[in-house]
Amino acid sequence: MTATDGPRSLRLAELDAHTFAAWLRDGSGTVLVPVGALEQHGPHLPLGTDAILSSRIAEAAAEATGSLVAQPVSYGYKSQQKSGGGNHLPGTVSLDAATLIGLTRNLVASLLRQGVRNVVFVNGHYENYQFLYEGIDLALADLGLRDGDGPAVLLLSYWDYVSEETLRTVYPEGFPGWDIEHGGVLETSLMLHLEPDLVDLGRAVDHPPAALPRFDRLPVVPGRTPASGCLSAPAGSDATKGGLLFRQVTGDLARDIAAELGGTPG
């Protein structure tokens, strides 16, 4: 099956059940699940940024590989001060670990029990990763899948796919580190490329990167997060950088999916 032979939509939620059943028989058998959060991203980006970006990246990778995309996990783990500014900030609506683990575990088990062959979680919220991992691991244990011959689940955060070369172009003055890339140049540029109507650069605030301690302190000391809510400023973002990031990441991701799981690379 190639990307043009399949169902008329690559969004699982838009397919009817009978078409999906046919795809289970004939298609690549890979379903991508975007994961995000409802989290403050400063004054210039929408609260749903993480799920918007992971959904768009998953859709592009699915299109290139004949895969389908499930509805995103729209809510994520608690925002942490050192990577997202902190869970105390307005607009950040978060799940406990147990809930996110359970949600992931149920999705993996439910998809694989239907005949889906592989599942790929495309994460867009830093704090989620370990809980997604645990949910996947528990689901595979539930299903008795302990070695690599049967179905596989991949888990990744999309920024791990940004290449060194892309980084040099996007951050000509040096890359500040993924952990404080919250509301910064990466996310803003991607949004300007993909959803410009949801970005208001006129509201962006310029400030130096947040200087955060080497530890997490709980309860959080709110004053350590910049007033904007961003850990680094979006200055220097543009849609061109966003387009470059998007193409490089989705291309590499599609190639990995094809190489690991089969399907048609882009």
Add this chain to the structure above:
Amino acid sequence: MTATDGPRSLRLAELDAHTFAAWLRDGSGTVLVPVGALEQHGPHLPLGTDAILSSRIAEAAAEATGSLVAQPVSYGYKSQQKSGGGNHLPGTVSLDAATLIGLTRNLVASLLRQGVRNVVFVNGHYENYQFLYEGIDLALADLGLRDGDGPAVLLLSYWDYVSEETLRTVYPEGFPGWDIEHGGVLETSLMLHLEPDLVDLGRAVDHPPAALPRFDRLPVVPGRTPASGCLSAPAGSDATKGGLLFRQVTGDLARDIAAELGGTPG
């Protein structure tokens, strides 16, 4: 605040955090959470029907009352044979009770801790109701909210808002009962009104309503579910009925929200 004075989007995911913080101070303080499922709905309706309908109904009610709408809960409790055909059918991706309870509990607690004054769950998947109820109850206990003076949470399934008069118009030959209204005239007509591109009436199958026993049997006997996956046929559905249903339900819902929680009724 009226519906026209608020933020430029009524979708929480599309607002930035600073705008949301301003709305918390000045707005109605009510957030609606649509709830659905990824569940087979026969050959003519998409898997995401329940979340699509509850989202559209929630958005209309929010617009009429100056409220905001959170991202839908896109996955729901297991499909049961007597109300959804059964959890064994392809395309039905389900959560365990504990996960749905936890998700609801976390959303209520997280929203109320931010200063949201009231939350309204608009349910579109029959099987979810009791688990949403438990999640709300546990969250209010977590927050120490045991009497009615503080924040309130409303929970409803949208079909409970269909009036007797509307029923008579939509089902001129008599209403078959909500439990077997799965993939039938109500959902199909609403989808034809709201998302006609996602409906393919040419694939609809006509058959008598399912005759199901008075008990649930587990494991399910698959042969008791019609091969279409629908519990009643969509014959007789049209967009006009869908428009009537939509306007009557959203109008009544908005009036209830305004009367219970304040805000501007439609």
Add this chain to the structure above:
Amino acid sequence: MTATDGPRSLRLAELDAHTFAAWLRDGSGTVLVPVGALEQHGPHLPLGTDAILSSRIAEAAAEATGSLVAQPVSYGYKSQQKSGGGNHLPGTVSLDAATLIGLTRNLVASLLRQGVRNVVFVNGHYENYQFLYEGIDLALADLGLRDGDGPAVLLLSYWDYVSEETLRTVYPEGFPGWDIEHGGVLETSLMLHLEPDLVDLGRAVDHPPAALPRFDRLPVVPGRTPASGCLSAPAGSDATKGGLLFRQVTGDLARDIAAELGGTPG
């Protein structure tokens, strides 16, 4: 095996282990589990009404089919205002969902691991149903029972067995709906037939059926529940109606059990 050939009691709690082991080899292999609640039922009915009724119905159905009856689940899920008046009312002692799910799951798994072939849950408290369902589903998954060839579990609420014809006799002026049948004619008539010493009709209050909103609101607004605690008045109850209800329901239930699971119908 007929009802007279088996153990001297049909209550599991009154049998010794060796007799039970013999019945596992030779008997129908079906165990019924009544489920109730400790919940206010107005001034004229006892708090234990739900478990009393489900136990008596289960015993009659067991007698007719050579089955056994386990001790009832005497505590149930929280009373909800629209079906039971609300969990805030004195005398209502309730379980969280997780507990009721766990209890059901453990009972199913423990009974089936012993060689019991089928389990039938006879529910007498509206709010329990979905949590019993989840417990059964999880237990079957624990045991790896995913298709219908092995043991089966049936779940039902006894009022779903009341026929249209019986309804017309019991409610000559029209049936008000199961949800507000709390402390009303159905339960009161059954109790007058089965346990008249536990009913005090002299304390019954007459009032119109409760007019409750289309939503659940939490925390509950107590004033929406009638002061009696009943959602409809017991006026018109009598033991004759109770006898009719009891015979029709238990007869139909026994026939269903025999047809689905084997054993001797009444």
Add this chain to the structure above:
Amino acid sequence: MTATDGPRSLRLAELDAHTFAAWLRDGSGTVLVPVGALEQHGPHLPLGTDAILSSRIAEAAAEATGSLVAQPVSYGYKSQQKSGGGNHLPGTVSLDAATLIGLTRNLVASLLRQGVRNVVFVNGHYENYQFLYEGIDLALADLGLRDGDGPAVLLLSYWDYVSEETLRTVYPEGFPGWDIEHGGVLETSLMLHLEPDLVDLGRAVDHPPAALPRFDRLPVVPGRTPASGCLSAPAGSDATKGGLLFRQVTGDLARDIAAELGGTPG
């Protein structure tokens, strides 16, 4: 309040809600909860022995102190080989720890939230104790009750109330130890006194006390449990001993309840 001034039944399940509410205002405020198990007790005693005995003891203690008795917890923790013969034996239907803890926690919280002042758990199944303790402890933490000025919960196993003097009378040849008193002289004598119709001494088997190792081994080695299922033989049981045990234990228990919690000692 004395035992003769209160409600017409001391069983909570047989009282109506309004009578219970009056008792909450005027009565001792103490509710006893018997706890048992559905567990094999050899060929001469019924599976429900533990709940039967704890219920009868609780009722006697309640009558003597103006207290009420809730429905028993009829199912208990897994039977352990060294105290109950083992969970593998037919007729033993058991709960996981989490379920029994949750059940206890819910009962304590639900009773105390209603205005019950004190709760007394009367345990009749050795294996339950620690899980009841945990449930009580968690409920008190849920309610913020960390010191002794408010409501109190008592927990006891009824055999801890058997005095040295009674032991000497019941076991003239020396007491073999509580742990192997399963299906032996204590339980059999009490049942002969309280429920002789449920005992069949003609089926009792005589054998030496079980010689069990100093460790628990899992999975259990079934051959270490005597074939009868009893850990010591009931030889020497009689109703007179049962009557002595019952009167001494319930008398001491009533005195402790009165001294600790108020109310009228027997």
Add this chain to the structure above:
Amino acid sequence: MTATDGPRSLRLAELDAHTFAAWLRDGSGTVLVPVGALEQHGPHLPLGTDAILSSRIAEAAAEATGSLVAQPVSYGYKSQQKSGGGNHLPGTVSLDAATLIGLTRNLVASLLRQGVRNVVFVNGHYENYQFLYEGIDLALADLGLRDGDGPAVLLLSYWDYVSEETLRTVYPEGFPGWDIEHGGVLETSLMLHLEPDLVDLGRAVDHPPAALPRFDRLPVVPGRTPASGCLSAPAGSDATKGGLLFRQVTGDLARDIAAELGGTPG
């Protein structure tokens, strides 16, 4: 394999992974897990007494049988007034039941999945026992190990190994009972033998054994615990008694392990 042929350390934490893998192939396959608590033991014994004693006993039994010893479970279940003085006392850092059950369950499953053949839990804190039992039982169910042909897990509290003869020597004036042996002669003598530098007999307080009620009361009445925190005084403790206890207990334990699980008895 004999005790002298194995790895250079019998502590799992001090072995490298490749040596451990070789031992899995060639060794006895038995791993001992000591369990303790961080709990007040009066003014003369350290908070870690329970894990220190169970570790030392486990190491001696491992040495005698060619087994290995895992890191101790250093934290235990809540101290109960009747066996440990109570959880309210400073220095007592405790786990909820669910955590201790989960920890045990994970350790058993993780060890057995690696090829460890048998696991022995050596408990040193009275309150832990039932929760360790549940964790073991759940792990074996997770692994599908329901009969005795495969791996086995033993569970014991070390004081259950003290013989009648040893008791007579250690308590020449009569044994007061294990439940109030908290901070008393047994633990103090063992510590004087094994870790004299951690005992300060000059700080020991002499007082009669605690007289505690036949029930547990929660919240605890603090005044019922002696001010020392000990339930019986350490008067009469000495290192000679400790040596006797240690040799008798570890010798018997090693013999049981060898007889049940194979390996070389001491």
Add this chain to the structure above:
Amino acid sequence: MTATDGPRSLRLAELDAHTFAAWLRDGSGTVLVPVGALEQHGPHLPLGTDAILSSRIAEAAAEATGSLVAQPVSYGYKSQQKSGGGNHLPGTVSLDAATLIGLTRNLVASLLRQGVRNVVFVNGHYENYQFLYEGIDLALADLGLRDGDGPAVLLLSYWDYVSEETLRTVYPEGFPGWDIEHGGVLETSLMLHLEPDLVDLGRAVDHPPAALPRFDRLPVVPGRTPASGCLSAPAGSDATKGGLLFRQVTGDLARDIAAELGGTPG
């Protein structure tokens, strides 16, 4: 209080309860909890490396600040292929997320309820971090501690304290990244400095750093982990580097603890 004025041991497990109670009144009130894992670290390092290192670092920081050190959490979250080689490797004994979260939550709540003012988790196993974070967050919610005026909990992984300058000295040819520093130069050098008897450099294997994909795949493909189990080789490790690392890290950590929580910096 300074480091020399306090109890004779800085290990909580070696103090008696009365000395601890005095320290709660007079001391710094800070308790450090080291966290590790039982995880393969190649052929040259022991399985307990992570807890050994975090314990020694915590003890040095405690000594410099007048703090105490609790028993380590000796078991950790599952080893992940990209940071620890994978959970399938012999010697790796792991906890589920729920257990590690529960353990952390219980420790924080139990310590703070006693009067401990601050808790510092010193993590030595990469995979643990997020679960420790969740446990701390839940405990603070349990205790109602939502803002920064009361007790504080710090969480850190010790390698986050390695300075750029130290890195340049330890890795003269460039730092390969923390994620593949498993069994490599950092851990080996620290162990050579702190516990040389537990290191066997003669067994170390030299190989290039592991080249792992940008995603996690589950079930793991075992061949992607080097046969040694190390993700980078220990070549170039020595005790001098270990001493430098130890002094720089513990010095900086002590300064942070003193600045954040009070106490005497080193």
